[in-house]
Structure formats: C-alpha cells, structure tokens
Amino acid sequence: MNLANLANNYEEAVAMLLFVIGFSNLLLQKNLIRKIIGLNIMDTAVYLFLALKGYIEGRKAPIVVDGVQSMEAYVNPIPSGLVLTGIVVSVSVSALMLALTIRLYRRYHTLDLDEITTRLKKEGL
Amino acid sequence: MEFVQNFPFFSILLSLFSGPLCSVIGGKAARRVNLAVITAVGAMSAAVLNFTIRSGEAYVYLMGHFPAPWGNEIRVGVLEALMALFFCVVMFLSMIGGSLERALEIEEGKENLYYVMVNLLLSSLLALIYTNDLFTAYVFVEINTISACGLIMIRQNGRTIEAATRYMIMSLLGSGLLLLGICFLYDMTGHLLMSNIKEQVQILHATGDYHIPLLVTVSLMSVGIAIKSALYPFHAWLPDAYGYSTLSSAAILSSLVSKGYIFLLVKIFYRVIGFDIVRDSKIVNVLFAFGVVGMIMGSVSAIKEGNVRRMIAYSSVAQIGYIYMGFGIGTTAGVIASLYHILSHAATKSLLFVAASGLTDASGDSTSFFDLTGAGYRNKLAGVAFTVGSLSMVGFPMFSGFISKLLFAQAAVDSAYYKMLPALIALALSTILNAVYFMKTVIRIYTPADREEVKRRGFRNVTVTDQKAKSVALVCFIALNLALGLSSEPVVRLLREGLNLFA
Numbered sequence: 100m101n102l103a104n105l106a107n108n109y110e111e112a113v114a115m116l117l118f119v120i121g122f123s124n125l126l127l128q129k130n131l132i133r134k135i136i137g138l139n140i141m142d143t144a145v146y147l148f149l150a151l152k153g154y155i156e157g158r159k160a161p162i163v164v165d166g167v168q169s170m171e172a173y174v175n176p177i178p179s180g181l182v183l184t185g186i187v188v189s190v191s192v193s194a195l196m197l198a199l200t201i202r203l204y205r206r207y208h209t210l211d212l213d214e215i216t217t218r219l220k221k222e223g224l
Numbered sequence: 225m226e227f228v229q230n231f232p233f234f235s236i237l238l239s240l241f242s243g244p245l246c247s248v249i250g251g252k253a254a255r256r257v258n259l260a261v262i263t264a265v266g267a268m269s270a271a272v273l274n275f276t277i278r279s280g281e282a283y284v285y286l287m288g289h290f291p292a293p294w295g296n297e298i299r300v301g302v303l304e305a306l307m308a309l310f311f312c313v314v315m316f317l318s319m320i321g322g323s324l325e326r327a328l329e330i331e332e333g334k335e336n337l338y339y340v341m342v343n344l345l346l347s348s349l350l351a352l353i354y355t356n357d358l359f360t361a362y363v364f365v366e367i368n369t370i371s372a373c374g375l376i377m378i379r380q381n382g383r384t385i386e387a388a389t390r391y392m393i394m395s396l397l398g399s400g401l402l403l404l405g406i407c408f409l410y411d412m413t414g415h416l417l418m419s420n421i422k423e424q425v426q427i428l429h430a431t432g433d434y435h436i437p438l439l440v441t442v443s444l445m446s447v448g449i450a451i452k453s454a455l456y457p458f459h460a461w462l463p464d465a466y467g468y469s470t471l472s473s474a475a476i477l478s479s480l481v482s483k484g485y486i487f488l489l490v491k492i493f494y495r496v497i498g499f500d501i502v503r504d505s506k507i508v509n510v511l512f513a514f515g516v517v518g519m520i521m522g523s524v525s526a527i528k529e530g531n532v533r534r535m536i537a538y539s540s541v542a543q544i545g546y547i548y549m550g551f552g553i554g555t556t557a558g559v560i561a562s563l564y565h566i567l568s569h570a571a572t573k574s575l576l577f578v579a580a581s582g583l584t585d586a587s588g589d590s591t592s593f594f595d596l597t598g599a600g601y602r603n604k605l606a607g608v609a610f611t612v613g614s615l616s617m618v619g620f621p622m623f624s625g626f627i628s629k630l631l632f633a634q635a636a637v638d639s640a641y642y643k644m645l646p647a648l649i650a651l652a653l654s655t656i657l658n659a660v661y662f663m664k665t666v667i668r669i670y671t672p673a674d675r676e677e678v679k680r681r682g683f684r685n686v687t688v689t690d691q692k693a694k695s696v697a698l699v700c701f702i703a704l705n706l707a708l709g710l711s712s713e714p715v716v717r718l719l720r721e722g723l724n725l726f727a
Contacts, residue, residue, distance in 0.1 A: 118404060125396060126397060134393060141400045145400070145407055148404075149410075177416075184363060188366045192366065192369070192370065195370055202385050206382055215382075219382055219383055
C-alpha cells in the first residue's frame with residue numbers, strides 16, 4: 100500500500116531526494132563551491148515540488164488565449180508565482196555566497212572552509 | 225478606517241525605500257537619514273500601539289485591494305506594535321552607541337552601504353512582525369539574512385568574512401527547511417494567508433487527515449527557524465560574528481535579528497498552526513530539550529572564553545536557550561515568559577556590548593579578560609553600565625532579567641511534572657553559571673590595576689564627555705532596563721493581551 104503510494108507520487112519522491120542531496124551537500128561539504136552547488140540543488144528541489152503541486156493534468160499554462168476564460172482550462176498559477184519569487188531569492192543568496200567565497204579565496208588561497216578556520220585560529224587575531 | 229492604521233504599512237515602505245536612497249548619498253547624510261527613519265518608524269509604532277490599546281482589537285490591513293484569500297495582508301495588534309516600537313528603540317540606541325566604532329572600523333567611502341543594510345534590516349524586521357502572509361514572511365526572512373550578513377562583514381578582516389560565510393551557510397540550511405515547510409503547508413491547505421491556513425489546519429486536525437505530513441511540516445518550520453536563530457547545537461557561527469564585527473552590528477544582531485525569527489515562530493505557532501495542535505504534536509518537547517541543553521552549554525562555553533566580547537556572545541546562546549525552553553513548556557504562560565525575555569534580552573545584551581566596548585576603549589582596545597583589570601575605574605559610566613547588564617543577566621531583582629527568570633519559573637511550576645523539574649533545575653544551574661562568568665568580569669573590572677602596568681601599556685581614562693553618544697546610549701539602556709524591571713506588570717499585561725489578540 101505504502102509502496103504503491105510512493106510509485107504514484109514518484110515525482111514528489113524525486114523532489115525530496117534532491118532536497119536531501121542538496122541539504123547534505125550544503126551542510127557537509129568542505130569546499131565552498133560545492134556548498135553553493137548544494138544550495139542551488141536544494142532550492143531547485145523545492146521549486147520542482149512546487150511546480151508539481153501546481154500542475155493539473157491535461158490543462159494549459161494560465162495565459163488567456165483564444166478568449167477561453169474558464170477556470171477548468173488552466174493549471175494553478177500561484178505555485179509558478181512562488182517559484183519565480185523563490186528563484187529571485189535563491190539567485191541573490193547564491194551571488195552573495197559567491198562574493199564571500201571570492202573574498203575568502205583572495206585572502207587564504209583555499210576554498211576549504213575548515214582549513215580557513217584552522218588558519219584563523221593560528222593567526223589568533 | 226483611521227489614518228493611524230496606515231502606519232505599519234508606511235513604516236515598512238519608509239525603511240525599505242530609504243535603503244536604496246542611502247546607497248546614492250554620502251556617509252554622513254546616510255547616517256542622518258538612517259537615524260531619522262528609525263525615529264519616524266518608532267514614533268509611528270508608538271502611535272499604532274496607542275491605537276491598538278485603545279481599540280482593544282487587532283485589525284487587518286489589505287495590501288492592494290484584493291480581499292482574502294487572494295490578496296496580501298498585514299495584521300496589526302498590540303503585540304506587533306509593541307515589538308516594533310521596542311525594536312526601533314533598541315536599534316536607535318545601538319546605532320548611537322556604536323557611532324564611534326563605525327567611524328574607525330568601516331572602510332572610507334563605504335559608510336553609506338552600512339546604512340543601506342541597517343535600513344533593509346529594519347524593514348525586514350517590521351515586515352516579519354506585521355505580515356499575515358507566509359510566503360511574504362519567507363522572502364523577508366531572506367532579506368533579513370542578507371542584510372545581517374552585510375552587517376557582519378562591513379568590518380573587513382579574515383574573522384568576519386569567515387563568520388559571515390558560516391552564518392550564511394547555517395541560515396540557508398534553516399531557510400531551506402522553512403521554505404519546504406511552507407510549501408508543504410500550501411500543498412495541504414491551498415492557502416498562503418496565515419488565518420486561512422489555520423482554518424484549514426483545524427479542519428485537518430479534527431478529521432485526522434494528513435496527520436503525519438502536518439507533523440513533518442511543523443517540525444520542518446520549527447527546526448528551520450531554530451537553526452536561523454542559533455539555538456544551541458547550531459550556534460557555531462555566533463561567537464565570531466558577534467565578537468569581531470563592529471559594535472553596532474554586534475548589538476543589533478544579538479538583540480534584534482535572532483528575535484525577529486523567533487517572533488515569526490511565535491506567529492507560526494499561534495496564527496498558522498494553532499498552539500494546541502503544536503503542543504499535541506510534541507515538537508515543543510524537542511524545543512524544550514534543546515533549549516535546556518543550550519542554557520547550560522552556552523554558559524559553560526562563556527565561562528571558558530577569555531575574550532570579553534566572545535563571552536557576551538556565548539551568553540546569547542544561553543539566552544536563546546531560555547526563550548526556546550519557554551516555548552517548550554507548552555503553556556501560554558511559558559510563551560509570555562519567552563516574549564518578555566525577548567524584550568529583556570534585547571535591552572540587556574545590547575547594553576552589555578556597548579558597555580564592554582567602553583571598557584575596552586579604556587584598556588587599549590584589548591578585549592582580553594585580564595587587560596580589563598580596573599577598567600571600571602578608568603571608564604566609570606561603562607563600568608556601572610556593565611555591572612547593571614551583568615546583574616540583569618544573572619537575575620538580580622530590580623532589573624529586567626529577574627522578571628523573566630521569575631516568569632519562566634512560574635510557568636515551569638504550572639506545567640507537567642516531567643517538565644517542571646528539568647526547567648527549574650536548568651534555571652537554577654544556568655543562573656549560577658551566569659553568575660560565575662558575569663560576576664567574575666565585574667570583579668575583574670573593579671580590581672585596582674597595577675599603576676606601572678597601566679602607565680606602561682598607555683591605558684587612558686575615558687570620561688563621559690569623551691564619548692558623548694556612547695554615554696547617552698548607555699544611560700538610556702540602563703533606564704530601559706530599569707523600566708522593564710521595575711514596571712514589569714504593565715508590560716506583561718500588554719504581552720498577555722497581545723497574545724490573546726494574536727491568534
């Protein structure tokens with residue numbers, strides 16, 4: 100019964116799997132660039148999930164063409180709006196993370212966050 | 225509709241648009257704009273608070289003329305207005321208190337960028353306080369994170385950049401979980417406005433449908449916000465971020481930024497899910513356990529720390545633990561105690577940061593514990609202020625910290641026995657540990673220093689007139705602390721009233 104549920108909702112399962120992959124990369128990787136890639140995978144997984152939830156089989160994108168105004172003709176537009184907003188947020192935090200990474204790399208010539216921390220401790224600022 | 229009801233909307237927009245404005249004007253002008261904006265927002269919040277107390281009910285303000293469930297809303301009650309007013313006061317005092325440090329530590333020509341960040345931070349805090357839409361809350365959570373990151377790294381050295389990176393990583397993990405929780409909730413209920421979600425969640429809870437997804441959602445959102453507000457095991461970035469950033473950043477970050485997230489969590493508990501459902505879900509027990517551990521471990525780390533500013537930062541970890549323990553008790557009394565502690569901690573922690581910087585000014589800018597010997601004599605006002613802050617943290621009567629400890633203890637006594645004992649023991653232990661490191665520092669700053677040593681190191685005396693702005697800030701902070709401690713009754717009544725209107 101549960102396995103059948105999983106098979107029916109395999110798209111959602113994939114989204115969750117991606118989320119976990121991204122989350123653990125962001126948390127566990129030492130390399131900053133890999134962390135940022137993890138961040139993007141994690142956010143993309145959420146957008147995939149949202150897009151899935153907005154999709155209704157057999158309906159079209161919610162743009163009125165040929166004067167069809169019936170609600171039954173279109174998919175739910177709100178999740179798409181949320182995805183767009185989310186993408187904007189995700190782009191800005193990625194940009195900020197990359198900028199921080201450049202700063203750190205210029206100073207310490209490494210992308211390994213743990214090594215940077217050890218060196219800071221040695222500097223004993 | 226009265227004109228005053230527009231003020232929450234005005235204050236969000238005013239601070240939001242003054243951000244970009246500050247990026248195109250010079251540093252001095254930006255500073256004036258910033259102080260003016262904080263003052264204006266504070267005045268408007270006071271007017272709103274007055275209005276909501278008189279009317280005795282919360283009101284909903286439509287953003288754009290679409291009614292629920294389509295449009296975006298803000299919702300204003302006593303609690304929201306009180307928080308907004310308080311946040312403005314603390315931010316204003318922190319900005320004045322740190323003006324001297326900002327002039328020294330921020331790179332030439334970049335001062336105005338600092339005020340961009342502060343204005344955006346204020347607007348995101350206000351939006352988190354007022355909004356009634358879950359996705360708007362998420363967006364402003366991210367704005368809050370980004371501007372807080374800017375505040376940390378405006379003083380450029382290896383430590384702050386590393387701290388900012390760690391802060392961003394932890395925050396992004398937290399907001400990822402929060403976003404996923406919001407998406408689940410939207411999926412189950414089909415709404416984004418908090419009040420509408422609550423109706424649907426009540427129905428789901430009554431029928432028992434989606435029991436496990438609902439549980440997962442509540443845990444995702446709670447854990448996400450707990451990570452962002454540096455609850456105990458997620459605090460690794462905190463000491464560096466607070467310890468090495470410029471003074472006003474440290475004061476604002478410790479007293480306001482984490483509190484904004486916690487306020488959002490209260491909102492999720494009361495307005496989105498319903499507190500009885502949260503309590504039944506047992507997630508509060510997890511928060512309780514982490515809060516209790518944090519209360520002890522934060523203080524233990526603070527005792528081991530030899531750098532005064534990092535010590536105060538570690539003490540924040542313990543205080544965040546208190547706040548989560550209050551939620552974890554799972555009664556309204558516990559939440560009121562936590563809300564009071566938000567106010568009390570904000571007033572005290574920023575006081576301690578400013579006072580500690582006054583003491584280090586009189587010790588050749590060294591933050592080392594032993595260099596502070598006798599600093600209380602070299603900078604008298606800062607010494608008194610630090611003592612007041614320490615006594616308040618320890619829970620000495622008259623000061624605000626005492627009242628919050630009292631409220632926590634009362635809430636614990638009225639709760640289930642398996643929570644009462646751990647809570648009371650943790651309170652007692654944590655108080656002793658607090659006393660160990662704060663009183664140790666107070667004794668240290670009032671231990672007369674060796675004259676030769678002072679002369680050799682060139683420590684100078686700092687008088688009140690040397691640092692006018694900082695002295696004004698310190699006096700106001702002390703007054704705020706005493707006011708919270710001595711007239712706690714009306715404040716607690718307002719919090720209780722506000723929490724009733726909140727749901």
